[in-house]
Amino acid sequence: MAMADSNSVSHSGNALNLESVRDSLIRQEDTIVFSLIERARYPVNSRLYNQTLGLVPGFSRSLVHFIVKETEAIQAKAGRYENPEENPFFPNGLPPSVVPTHKYPQVLHPAAASININEHIWDMYFNQLLPLFVAEGDDGNYASTAASDLNCLQALSRRIHYGKYVAEVKFREAPQDYEPLIRAKDRDALMNLLTFKNVEEMVKKRVAKKATVFGQEVTLGNNSSGNYKIDPLIVSHLYAEWVMPLTKLVEVEYLLRRLD
């Protein structure tokens, strides 16, 4: 029988420890790599991101902004943001959930809810990452392209904000090491303490390998074309330059609030 994957602490009921939290990060790599492969099906479609075209009557921002905001509103009604692992890109004015509340385990310090770096993730994704891996051109598939963008954004956001759980585990495992640094508000020392260079090297190699495996042309013969749907080097660059540094930023922000 297939087992439900333990993609998240809030669903798995697993003990919270560094291994289980890292397992979740590893599983989330699959989601991120697949979401990028899906987005790469479409060309850049830059009209989607242009604020000045006025594509949506009465809405002054870009079409992608409109689609993300409206999608988040319906997902909020269905309870998505009741899950402490999920953070909206447009938190202001979101409608409340209309479905029965699910009891998510209270793992995090309540201050976790005040940490949302999605503005940063939005900027990184559209201005730095996207131009690296999509083709030039415009095929008019704006709604589908925006849905793909939202999948990428949500997968990246979930992974990066998962730093809250990583930080909670690290704090619980060594409060005597973290507490003095938190009291001294010493960001640099906290950053050093929570950094494992060897783990980061493994993550970079593994995500590049996943991009190679998931993004290869599958044929029935054994002639591999050597073409990948997303360049494995771009995926490891994404992790090295943005995903891991932003996860660590979330970890530091969380720890700084951990004793409040």
Ligand SMILES: O=C(O)C(=O)C[C@]1(C(=O)O)C=C[C@@H](O)C=C1
């Ligand atoms: O695995 C950890 O310990 C994490 O904090 C996660 C992570 C990452 O983002 O992948 C971040 C910092 C560490 O240096 C190693 C990896």
